[in-house]
Amino acid sequence: MSESYLPIFILFFVTLGIGGAMLGLAYVLGPRKPSAIKEMPFEFGSPNIGTARERFSVKYYVTAILFLVFDIESVFIYPWAVLFRELGWFGFVEMLVFVAFILVGLVYVLRKGALEWE
Amino acid sequence: MDNVMCSQADKFLGMVPYDWTMIVIVPVAKILFIIAVIIGLYTPLATLVERKLSAAMQDRIGPNRAYIIKVGGKPLTIFGLFHTMADALKMFTKEWTTPKSADKFLFYLAPVIGLVPALLTFAVIPFGPPIQVCDRVVPLQIASINVGVLFIFAVGSMGVYSAALAGWASNNKMALLGALRASAQSISYEITFGLTLVGLMMVFHTVRLDSMVAQQVDLLHWGVFLQPLALVLFFTAAMAENKRIPFDLPEGESEIVGYFVEYSSMGFGLFMTTEFIEMSAIAFLTTALFFGGYTVPTWVATDHSFAMWNVASELWPAAFFAIQMAAFFFKVTVLWLFQFVVRWALPRFRYDQLMRLGWRIMLPLSLANIAVTAIAILAADGDAAKGTEYVMMTGLVMIGLFVLSLFYSRKPRQSGDSGHGHDHGHDEQQATVAAAHH
Numbered sequence: 001m002s003e004s005y006l007p008i009f010i011l012f013f014v015t016l017g018i019g020g021a022m023l024g025l026a027y028v029l030g031p032r033k034p035s036a037i038k039e040m041p042f043e044f045g046s047p048n049i050g051t052a053r054e055r056f057s058v059k060y061y062v063t064a065i066l067f068l069v070f071d072i073e074s075v076f077i078y079p080w081a082v083l084f085r086e087l088g089w090f091g092f093v094e095m096l097v098f099v100a101f102i103l104v105g106l107v108y109v110l111r112k113g114a115l116e117w118e
Numbered sequence: 119m120d121n122v123m124c125s126q127a128d129k130f131l132g133m134v135p136y137d138w139t140m141i142v143i144v145p146v147a148k149i150l151f152i153i154a155v156i157i158g159l160y161t162p163l164a165t166l167v168e169r170k171l172s173a174a175m176q177d178r179i180g181p182n183r184a185y186i187i188k189v190g191g192k193p194l195t196i197f198g199l200f201h202t203m204a205d206a207l208k209m210f211t212k213e214w215t216t217p218k219s220a221d222k223f224l225f226y227l228a229p230v231i232g233l234v235p236a237l238l239t240f241a242v243i244p245f246g247p248p249i250q251v252c253d254r255v256v257p258l259q260i261a262s263i264n265v266g267v268l269f270i271f272a273v274g275s276m277g278v279y280s281a282a283l284a285g286w287a288s289n290n291k292m293a294l295l296g297a298l299r300a301s302a303q304s305i306s307y308e309i310t311f312g313l314t315l316v317g318l319m320m321v322f323h324t325v326r327l328d329s330m331v332a333q334q335v336d337l338l339h340w341g342v343f344l345q346p347l348a349l350v351l352f353f354t355a356a357m358a359e360n361k362r363i364p365f366d367l368p369e370g371e372s373e374i375v376g377y378f379v380e381y382s383s384m385g386f387g388l389f390m391t392t393e394f395i396e397m398s399a400i401a402f403l404t405t406a407l408f409f410g411g412y413t414v415p416t417w418v419a420t421d422h423s424f425a426m427w428n429v430a431s432e433l434w435p436a437a438f439f440a441i442q443m444a445a446f447f448f449k450v451t452v453l454w455l456f457q458f459v460v461r462w463a464l465p466r467f468r469y470d471q472l473m474r475l476g477w478r479i480m481l482p483l484s485l486a487n488i489a490v491t492a493i494a495i496l497a498a499d500g501d502a503a504k505g506t507e508y509v510m511m512t513g514l515v516m517i518g519l520f521v522l523s524l525f526y527s528r529k530p531r532q533s534g535d536s537g538h539g540h541d542h543g544h545d546e547q548q549a550t551v552a553a554a555h556h
Contacts, residue, residue: 007145007261008241008269014149015237018157019230019388022210026384030214039218041290042379051219052286052294060302063473067305070481074312077488078268081316082325084492085500092492099485106477115477117470 062114066106073102140254148260152240156398157391160454162202164394167458170198175462209387217289217380224287229381229388232280235273236395242269243402244328246412247442258412259328266327267319270403271312277359278304280392281368285377296377299469300361300368306476307358307365313484314352317345317491318407321509331411340415341408344509347487347516349408351480353400358476360396363461367469401453405446409453412446479523487516 041048080087080095087094109115166181173180184200185193216225246258263269278301285297321344322330334340342349358365369376378389405411467475494512498505 003141004261004263006141007149008238008263010142010145011149011238011241011260012234014153015234016230018153018237019233022384022388022391023226023230026210026212026387027214029210030212030383032214034215038215041217041219041288041293042375043290043292052289052291054291054294056294056298060298063302063306066477067309070309071305071312074309074316077313077316078319078325081319081488082323084320085323085495089496092496095492096489099489103482103485106481110478115473117473 059114059117062109066109066114069102069105073099140256144256145260148258152245152260153237156237156240156395160398161391161394162206164397164454164458165205165390166198166202167455168461169201171455171458172462175459206387209384212383214383214385215380219289220380221287221289224283225380226385228280228284228287229378229385229392231283232277232392233388233395235276236392236399238273239270239396239399240402241273242266242327243399243406244331244411245402245443245446247439248328249439257328262326262328264326266330267315267325271315274311274359275304275308277392277396278308280389281361281377284381284389288377288380290380292374293377293379295374296368296379299374300377303361303365303368303472303476304359306473307355307480310351310476310480310484311355311359313481313488314345314348314355315407316484317348317487320488320491320495321345321506327406331406331413334410335413337410337415338510339506340410344506344513345408345487345491346513347483347520349404350517350520351484351487352407353404355480356400356403357457357460358472360393360400362393362397362457364464364467365472366466367472370466397457398450398454400457401450404453405449409449412442414441414445483516483520483523486519490516 041052076098077095080091084091084095170180172178181198181201182195183193184198184204185195186200186203187194216222241260242263244257244259248255248257250256281300281304282297285293285295285300288294318330318341319325321341322333324330324333330341337343361368369378378386381389490512491509494508495505498508
């Protein structure tokens with residue numbers, strides 16, 4: 001069984017090699033004439049003010065947390081989706097109740113305006 | 119004849135232990151084939167097709183100058199085919215710059231992190247019918263693993279690291295903004311991407327891609343007929359994850375340059391390569407899941423014996439194998455070209471529209487699709503044919519629901535705009551006056 005994963009490992013190292021080779025080749029072939037201005041982060045030509053290690057909008061964090069909730073939900077749905085014929089209507093209602101609980105959360109979050117990006 | 123060839127092959131393969139043939143040599147051959155098709159054919163062609171199709175849709179000629187040799191005093195251009203080589207050469211020979219304040223290790227790592235999962239997706243997609251070589255059946259799929267679809271979710275979600283790391287490591291505010299947008303967008307559509315395939319898992323009662331394809335021999339059992347709504351949602355979510363044009367906010371050239379603004383030469387080239395590889399990955403996946411993979415919608419194909427190709431037997435099965443391979447790559451190419459056409463057919467979304475589409479329309483619809491599919495199959499009570507019928511009927515209903523939900527979502531916003539409501543006529547008048555002046 002585990003040997004059926006071997007090709008994936010081979011492919012993994014092949015792709016890693018391709019990526020590394022492409023970067024390495026460009027590194028070798030390309031000219032390099034560094035200057036202070038070239039090494040500055042490009043922010044539309046104006047002198048940089050501070051670094052990019054800034055705080056950013058809390059909305060991205062809310063999105064990430066929502067993603068976690070629904071990703072876990074989908075992880076629970078996968079095994080049910082494979083077995084739902086055997087579980088029958090009982091399993092279906094159980095899954096509906098589970099999804100409904102999380103959907104209530106989503107509706108709450110949306111009503112609170114957590115995903116208003118205007 | 120059969121036996122002679124087979125025994126010859128066995129004698130040749132006898133030099134290496136039998137296990138090694140199947141475990142290493144055959145997979146390596148398949149990997150080389152896929153790499154040759156993807157990196158050697160589809161990706162270079164994508165750079166040209168992108169420009170040529172843009173040109174066609176904008177009534178221009180497009181790239182047509184590059185040549186290597188002249189024939190009869192005229193440069194041999196072949197529809198600009200040499201531009202693919204010129205583009206690649208240009209990427210390799212451009213100057214490589216790294217911002218001083220960048221996190222060097224992550225800065226170089228990020229483009230490679232994007233490339234690896236994009237190519238790994240192909241590991242579980244069957245690209246041809248299983249072939250029979252003497253006494254061995256070789257599936258044309260790099261790794262025939264039992265978690266199939268789950269592997270694609272696992273690998274597909276890795277792509278977000280590339281954008282996030284690239285933007286953060288660049289130490290550039292615009293790149294960071296692009297990375298944040300990319301991450302938020304990818305994870306928002308990730309859920310829909312995962313949930314739409316649950317419908318297919320339920321209909322085909324498996325998570326293996328090879329057995330999903332094998333069940334689509336009959337034209338009416340293609341995923342597109344069983345799960346039409348899932349197809350629409352899946353393709354949209356996949357394009358959103360790939361950050362292709364209606365969803366290209368992370369790299370919106372006119373506002374922020376994007377998470378790869380600091381990358382030059384092949385660093386940038388790898389991001390483009392990854393995007394093009396993912397386009398073919400989407401085409402491969404959609405073909406395998408929704409358009410019957412390598413199956414040909416013929417009346418012959420229902421006879422399963424033809425699906426096996428015996429190298430040492432007569433020609434007809436070999437021809438059938440060739441037709442199946444051609445059918446697979448034809449379907450892939452059509453879906454691949456479709457993504458280029460979408461680029462110029464649709465304008466870029468606004469960020470709030472993007473998030474609303476993902477969270478308020480696509481996510482509830484994908485959940486509804488699962489529930490309706492489950493009801494349809496459970497209502498058939500174990501009768502497979504009846505179940506398929508129910509699933510197809512409910513699929514049509516779901517498509518109708520989708521169209522309705524799109525209309526609902528076009529309702530103008532109530533909050534925020536109401537204060538300026540009476541100004542609209544005035545604004546419009548001014549706009550017309552301004553337009554008349556120019």
